[in-house]
Amino acid sequence: MVISLRRLKRWSQFLLLFVLFTLLLYQLFAFLVPLFKPDYMYKEPSGGAVKVFGQHEEPRVDEAPMKKIKERLLIFYWLGE
Numbered sequence: 001m002v003i004s005l006r007r008l009k010r011w012s013q014f015l016l017l018f019v020l021f022t023l024l025l026y027q028l029f030a031f032l033v034p035l036f037k038p039d040y041m042y043k044e045p046s047g048g049a050v051k052v053f054g055q056h057e058e059p060r061v062d063e064a065p066m067k068k069i070k071e072r073l074l075i076f077y078w079l080g081e
Helices: 005-036 065-079
Strands: none
16 A cells, blocks of 8 residues: 555645644634623622512402412413413
């Protein structure tokens, strides 16, 4: 089997360039990831944010709980959410 030195040189050059460009692309991605990383999602809201879990109103006596449940269930089935 005859191994051409020119072919071996071209393959080694290709392999070297491939590895170098792969490492360069990896470093580029490693540099860009923090720029697009979302903020910490569990941080305390600031500004005009509305507190979701807060003090709940006491249910009024005149509202029937089953009516509220039925209304919410109908909305759930209607909207699919």
